[in-house]
Structures are given as structure tokens and as C-alpha cells.
Amino acid sequence: MNEPLSFVHPTPDSPWGTFQAQIDRVLPYLGPLGRWVETVRRPKRCLIVDIPIEMDNGTIGHFEGYRVQHSLTRGPGKGGVRYHPDVTLEEVMALSGWMSIKNAAVNLPYGGAKGGIRVDPSKLSRNELEKLTRRYTSEIGIIIGPQQDIPAPDVNTNAQVMAWMMDTYSVNIGATATGVVTGKPIHLGGSLGRVKATGRGVFVTGREAARRGGLDLNGARVAVQGFGNVGSAATELFFQAGAKIVAIQDHTGTIANPNGFELADLMPHVQQRGGVGGFAEAETIDDEAFWDVDCDILVLAALEGQVGADRARRVKARLVLEGANGPTTTAGDDVLADRGILVVPDVICNAGGVTVSYFEWVQDFSSFFWTEDEINLRLDKIMVGALKHIWDTADHHRISLRTATFAVACERILMAREERGLYP
Numbered sequence: 318m319n320e321p322l323s324f325v326h327p328t329p330d331s332p333w334g335t336f337q338a339q340i341d342r343v344l345p346y347l348g349p350l351g352r353w354v355e356t357v358r359r360p361k362r363c364l365i366v367d368i369p370i371e372m373d374n375g376t377i378g379h380f381e382g383y384r385v386q387h388s389l390t391r392g393p394g395k396g397g398v399r400y401h402p403d404v405t406l407e408e409v410m411a412l413s414g415w416m417s418i419k420n421a422a423v424n425l426p427y428g429g430a431k432g433g434i435r436v437d438p439s440k441l442s443r444n445e446l447e448k449l450t451r452r453y454t455s456e457i458g459i460i461i462g463p464q465q466d467i468p469a470p471d472v473n474t475n476a477q478v479m480a481w482m483m484d485t486y487s488v489n490i491g492a493t494a495t496g497v498v499t500g501k502p503i504h505l506g507g508s509l510g511r512v513k514a515t516g517r518g519v520f521v522t523g524r525e526a527a528r529r530g531g532l533d534l535n536g537a538r539v540a541v542q543g544f545g546n547v548g549s550a551a552t553e554l555f556f557q558a559g560a561k562i563v564a565i566q567d568h569t570g571t572i573a574n575p576n577g578f579e580l581a582d583l584m585p586h587v588q589q590r591g592g593v594g595g596f597a598e599a600e601t602i603d604d605e606a607f608w609d610v611d612c613d614i615l616v617l618a619a620l621e622g623q624v625g626a627d628r629a630r631r632v633k634a635r636l637v638l639e640g641a642n643g644p645t646t647t648a649g650d651d652v653l654a655d656r657g658i659l660v661v662p663d664v665i666c667n668a669g670g671v672t673v674s675y676f677e678w679v680q681d682f683s684s685f686f687w688t689e690d691e692i693n694l695r696l697d698k699i700m701v702g703a704l705k706h707i708w709d710t711a712d713h714h715r716i717s718l719r720t721a722t723f724a725v726a727c728e729r730i731l732m733a734r735e736e737r738g739l740y741p
């Protein structure tokens with residue numbers, strides 16, 4: 318009756334395969350709601366678009382873009398847009414599924430969605446990037462909107478990209494619609510605190526997990542993979558809490574210093590060079606050696622599928638914080654669990670970004686803007702409350718924090734599905 322989807326061919330370690338395995342694991346805890354489980358196994362709607370643009374040299378470039386709405390049961394779709402040469406429909410489907418779980422886990426009134434374009438944005442001029450963004454927005458304009466689906470930044474997209482999306486959508490409908498995207502520049506209806514919100518959420522969930530596990534952040538050794546929006550903001554907060562940042566890896570290289578880096582020296586280097594590679598006040602180590610670095614906390618803030626079984630066997634940390642989406646495969650997760658390493662999963666750990674996106678959307682509707690302190694306080698409260706509920710669920714069923722997050726979220730999504738009923 319429920320045949321597998323014909324248009325994707327997931328493997329156990331691929332993003333959609335990982336998402337499916339995570340759903341398999343939560344099924345025993347869904348009780349009678351389990352009869353609705355296929356709702357979260359399948360995306361509600363997948364849009365693939367061809368994006369033609371005139372390149373600076375006069376040729377016509379065609380790019381493949383996606384917007385996937387995994388669930389619209391609890392509210393409009395919500396989730397970021399990724400520009401990366403390796404983006405695929407399957408990856409965007411998984412990222413949209415994780416958005417549904419994440420949004421429900423922190424109880425935001427949203428479903429889940431995600432978008433992407435297969436492109437290396439570093440190879441485009443600013444003019445080409447703007448054209449690509451505007452054409453993509455027009456192509457997906459038939460399914461997005463402040464009450465339908467609200468994009469936001471993800472890997473390689475930022476406030477400027479969101480400003481172009483907002484402007485294009487607004488011009489197309491003939492009215493300024495600030496609520497169509499979040500993560501906008503502040504003077505265009507953006508929210509204070511959004512840029513660092515995901516990293517802040519990673520820190521808050523890490524701080525709570527460390528407290529429960531008896532790990533003092535003051536002096537704790539932290540290794541970070543990915544030093545973009547999420548990784549750098551989380552690193553800064555751990556550093557301010559007294560932690561020692563002993564290793565950082567990004568796409569430009571891996572640096573290590575067992576005594577810890579001075580962030581005041583590192584940040585200007587990253588801004589100038591576009592990455593941590595070549596930082597003179599640290600030892601440059603082989604990329605693979607990152608996984609052997611002695612540390613207490615490992616922050617994963619790059620891409621999916623980084624920790625499989627082999628790397629999981631080498632991790633030295635007691636606590637792994639998933640700032641990225643899907644950084645650990647199912648096999649990697651099992652090895653970490655067997656070794657007693659606590660994992661705060663992506664679907665709660667990195668929910669700070671979308672939580673402040675929600676604040677931005679609410680502020681746009683009321684045209685009344687909050688202070689940064691108010692935003693950070695509300696964010697802290699929501700993250701701590703959501704994590705506590707997940708922790709209690711994990712303790713009650715004796716399951717991992719990941720399965721507990723899926724249990725809390727799927728119960729909310731499937732209950733809403735049941736209450737709404739099927740029409741006709």
C-alpha cells in the first residue's frame with residue numbers, strides 16, 4: 318500500500334536514508350498515532366525548478382533549484398535556502414524533514430521546508446548571484462509566502478540574499494511582504510539577534526547538557542568543525558564562558574592549539590582570508606587528524622554525514638553538539654552511544670536560528686520590534702524548556718536525546734494531523 322518513493326534512492330548513510338532510519342526508531346514510541354507515521358516519511362510537496370540567468374560573459378547559465386515542503390500540518394513551511402554545488406533533491410528533502418521535527422520540537426507554529434540551488438556561489442559575480450536569487454524566488458513564488466512557506470538563510474546564503482528574495486517576491490505581488498523570508502537585514506524588517514541565534518542555541522543546549530553531565534565549561538576544551546555563521550557564533554559564546562578552543566576545521570584547513578586560541582586574533586584572519594587556514598598562531602594539522610584531537614566538547618557545524626562509524630570511534634569528546642543538520646550518520650550515532658558519548662542532536666541543538674526567525678516573522682506582522690536582550694532571553698527560555706521536555710522524555714523511555722526529540726515532535730505533528738483530519 319505504501320510503496321517507497323520512486324524519485325529518490327537513499328542509502329543508509331545518505332541524508333534521506335538517515336532521516337528514514339530516525340523515523341523507524343521513533344515508531345515504537347508513537348502509540349496509536351503510529352498509524353499516521355507515513356505522513357512524516359514523505360514530503361508533502363517537492364518543486365524542482367530550472368533557473369536560467371544571463372551570465373556576465375553573455376552566455377545563458379541554467380541552474381537546478383528546489384523547494385521542498387515536508388510538512389504543512391502545524392502551519393506554514395519554514396526553513397532555509399542552501400547554495401552549494403552538491404545540493405540534491407534528496408538532500409533538500411531530508412533537510413526539510415529535519416525542519417518539521419525541529420519546528421515541532423520547539424513548538425513553533427510551523428511545518429517544515431527547505432530549499433537549495435546546485436551552484437558554487439564563489440564562482441559567481443555579485444550581479445550573477447543577485448540574478449540567480451531573484452529568478453529562483455520568482456520560480457518558487459508559486460508556493461512560498463508569509464502564510465505559505467517562509468525561507469531563511471542556510472549554507473552560503475545571508476541577509477543580502479534574503480533582501481533580494483523579499484524584494485523580488487514583493488515586486489511580483491505588488492506589495493511589500495517582509496514576512497515572506499526571515500534573516501533579513503535589520504532595517505528591512507530583520508530581527509536583532511538572528512545572525513548569531515543558531516550559534517547561541519548551540520551554546521545554550523551545550524551549556525545545559527554540560528551542567529547535567531557535570532562538565533564545567535570553564536576550562537573545557539572545545540573542538541569545532543565549520544566556522545561559518547553557526548560555528549563561529551557558538552565558538553565565541555563558549556570562549557566567553559571560559560572554554561578553551563583547541564581545534565577548528567573549515568573548508569580552508571584545520572588548525573589546533575592545545576592551549577586554546579585567542580579569538581581576538583583569529584577573527585580578523587578569518588575575515589581577511591575567508592577561513593581559518595593559514596592562521597599563524599596555531600599548528601596546521603591534517604584534516605583527518607581533527608577527529609583525534611583531545612577535547613571535551615565537539616561542535617559539528619559544517620555539513621551532513623561528517624561522523625560515520627569510523628570517525629565516531631576516534632572522537633575524544635564527552636559531549637557532541639550538532640550545530641549542523643545531519644552531521645552524524647545512523648551508524649556513527651550508534652558508535653557514539655555505545656561509547657557513552659552524549660549527543661545533543663541537530664533537531665534541538667540548532668533550533669535557535671529558526672526560533673529567532675519565528676520572532677522576526679512575529680515582529681514583521683506586528684511592525685513592533687524587540688530589543689536584542691529581549692530576543693536572547695526569550696530564545697534562552699524556549700531552548701531550555703524544550704530541551705528539558707526532551708530530556709525527561711528520553712529518561713522516561715530510556716532512549717537517546719535524538720529519538721526523544723523525534724518522539725516529542727512526531728507526537729505534535731501527528732496529533733495535529735489526526736485533529737485536522739483528511740479532506741475529502
Ligand SMILES: NC(=O)C1=CN([C@@H]2O[C@H](COP(=O)(O)OP(=O)(O)OC[C@H]3O[C@@H](n4cnc5c(N)ncnc54)[C@H](O)[C@@H]3O)[C@@H](O)[C@H]2O)C=CC1
Nearest residue numbers: 472473515543544545546547567568618619641642667670
Ligand atoms: N545559518 C543558520 O541559521 C542555520 C544553519 N544550520 C546548519 O549549520 C550548518 C552550517 O551552516 P552555516 O554556518 O549557516 O553555513 P556557513 O556557510 O556560514 O558555514 C559553513 C561552514 O562549514 C565549513 N565547511 C564546508 N565544507 C566543509 C568541509 N568539507 N569540512 C569542514 N568544514 C567545511 C565552511 O568552511 C564554513 O566554515 C549547516 O548544516 C546548516 O544547515 C542549522 C540551523 C540554522
Ligand SMILES: O=C(O)CCC(=O)C(=O)O
Nearest residue numbers: 396397469471670671674
Ligand atoms: O531560520 C529558519 O527559518 C531556518 C533555518 C534553517 O534552515 C535550519 O534551522 O536548518
